[in-house]
Amino acid sequence: MNGKATPTRTRLERGRSALGPALELVHTGRAPTRAVLTSELGVTRATAGAVAAELEALGLITVDSRPGAGAGSQGRPSHRLSVDETGPVALAAQVHADGHRVALVGLGGRIVATAAGRGVVEADPEQVLGEAVAAGEALLRESGRRCVGAGLAVPSAVAEPEGTALSPLHLAWPPGAPVRRVFTERVRAIGVEGPVFTGNDVNLAALAEHRHGAGRGAGNLLCVATGHRGVGGALVLNGRLHTGSSGLALEVGHLMVNPEGRPCYCGGRGCLDVEADPLAFLTAAGREPGPETNLLQQASELLRAEPGEPGVRTATERLIDCLGAGLAGLVNILNPDRIILGGLHRELLAADPDRLRAAVADRSLWGRSSVPVLACTLDHNSLVGAGEVAWQPVLDDPLAALGA
Known part of the structure; x- marks a missing residue:
């Protein structure tokens, strides 16, 4: 034996090392065919075929038995790949x-x-x-x-x-x-x-949106969203969540956006958490909040049902300006290439996208910011x-x- 790997063994080892990357490509929809998988992995057609076959044998993906061309495609037809809908x-x-x-x-x-x-x-x-x-x-x-x-x-x-x-x-x-x-x-x-x-x-919402929703393709994705109370944020860098040294990064709810604002749970005043959440919206609109367990639903329904009512309009503008100030600060610090908004913030974006995008752009240190601001798209x-x-x-x- 001269210690050199045989071509068959080399292909086998290369294919096994490619199983994870190949599965992630199919999982995120970036490799809909075996031809695309071959190109993305940088391997031969034979190796890509072996990788796809092994993932299929594991019950993770399915490979169409008959190759077909996608709409508008040219060249040799390729086997389509998809996740196994009956799998784990x-x-x-x-x-x-x-x-x-x-x-x-x-x-x-x-x-x-x-x-x-x-x-x-x-x-x-x-x-x-x-x-x-x-x-x-x-x-x-x-x-x-x-x-x-x-x-x-x-x-x-x-x-x-x-x-x-x-x-x-x-x-x-x-x-x-x-x-x-x-x-x-x-x-x-x-x-x-x-x-x-x-x-x-x-x-976790940001991670899901990056792989399957409004954040697909972003290299540096910033997500900001409301729940029933408070404001949360997240950053996905090169496909991985940035959580900091101990899991506590991106507590964006405690950015101060209104020096004269409401007291916050953190001990500060005028934080996003209390200036741009559903309770803040209902209060600014002059509405008596109902049960705390559905504040998000109350605020969202009010904004959709009565967008032109003076109190609702005032509340919308106030929260958009506060949210825009917070987002601009995050843009200046993090330099994301995309921002996605969830919860009530998604509704505010839909209500007046120009005002929100201008509020971010006008406060950018680099002139008028061109960072896309989009709505989250995934349910749950x-x-x-x-x-x-x-x-x-x-x-x-x-x-x-x-x-x-």
């Missing part, structure tokens, strides 16, 4: 002010099944997460699918590596609630053996994002993650 799933859960929701999320960011929980979140995180996982167990039992892991989205900064929810202000949970430990224990109790992850809901994007982090080990190394 991740268990995803989200807790928010008006309850919890659980879903099974397949490759491609597809929600396979979902179940909503109670309308009130108890002060005991163990009870809430136990109920959520029990609902997930029922979905898994009914589907009969293999589960690759689980992810949880919570409306709080999540400290790493402990996995504690530092400030679940609007859930009445104690600061530092050990959400990852509790969630992991409940997931293990129903027999799910894959990795378990926990993250901030806006972080935090749930999809919770599924994404559970799928990540499979995307990184399908053979190792699936025990093949």
